[in-house]
Amino acid sequence: MKDYKIYTKDLNLYYGSNRALKDVTIGIDENKITSLIGPSGCGKSTFLRTLNRLNDTIDNVKIEGDVMIDDINIYDKNVDVVALRKRVGMIFQKSNPFPKSVYENVAYGPRINGVKNKKELDEIVETSCKRAAIWDEVKDRMNDSAIGLSGGQQQRVCIARALAVDPDVLLMDEPASALDPISTAKIEELMFELKTDLTIVIVTHNMQQAARVSDKCAFFLMGEIVEYNSTKNMFTKPDKEETQNYVSGRFG
């Protein structure tokens, strides 16, 4: 499916005998923000984690179907999972900086990917921090521990760390749910800027956030996609009654 950056076809995922994803077929556009919404336990985070094979680390998980990124099935045996996760970065709900300096956090990825030259590392750290809109706040605190930063700053350092290995897809699992409105706005503005270079898929429970930031929106319910539509339609005239009920807070 050359039209899409990411394409899943008949994707099923089982935790033991529990089928958490049911025949999920979806095409995700390049350089767009796609939000995944749905009540807790509907499979949206599980789906997100199939896109960088993070579910591989969980015991007893079985996956069927195709997950194509740039027309390559990422579940093929010859796919290098480490290289895949370099291309498909991930940001989690709770910021998770390493207990190291800001500089070492951002330089970590390039370093393990073989960049040794100090000047080159400095450049990568600066560029990544600028892209993550955190440079001005940390440029004089590069050697301070990242743990000492505010929650919003920590989350942007994590984004800078993900960007440092130059991914082309960024997965975000409720990246702003623990942040105050100002920090949330910064993350959202950052997403708008990043989508010119990246394809972003975000899981969010915040309907207003999905409406504000995403171009397209997929509504998951009990492991299935009920509706996949432009965000504009999703919040003004959804095709399905279940979507209307969910986005207006009538269940979920």
Place this chain on the structure above:
Amino acid sequence: MLHYLEEELEQLRKKIIKMGSLVEEQVEFSFRALFEGNLELAETVKSRDDEVDKYDIKIDKHCQRIFALTQPVANDLRLIMTALMINSDLERMGDIAVNISERAEDLVDYSDLLKEMRVDEIAVKVQKLIKMSIDSFVNGDAELAKNLIKADAEVDKLDSVIFDLLAYKMKDNSELIVAGMHILTLVRNIERLADHATNIAEDVIFMIDAKIIKHSKDPENLENKDNS
């Protein structure tokens, strides 16, 4: 939150229905004042306009509160937007009822001329459209709203006939020019009532089908006109 929103939307719907009934009655009273020469009723219409204005403000504030507190989307959003638009049309219709009542005083001695100029006919047609517009909102009936939009053409046609009749009458008898001018203005007002009813029908179609059809000439051919 859900219960709160449902409750607020129901209250809003009730307010619109009440305002619709009030305005419908104001229009009916203004026509009775006009055709029966009942100036007491004309005064009633004028004094009750404050009540219409109060409803107008109440509904505006209610919509503002729901927007601010619940950030409505989809069907709920369209209902509130529609309520705001219908409110504005109803308020204007209330003002027109007052204008008609004022005109009733000027035309109190011309009931035969009003009949000869077929003003009673256009008034009946317009009242029917107003009733259809309110019913289409109350029952969420898009078909009724579409029928109303089509029926508005009959009012426009009769408006044009009345214009010609009046022009002929005034040419024929210059003593009727002043009364004729009053009737001309009156009929313009009545025709505007039909336009407001049509606006309400368009809003109801937006509320139900999420299609914007205002400025469209053909309500049946909606698909190409949807610029939402």
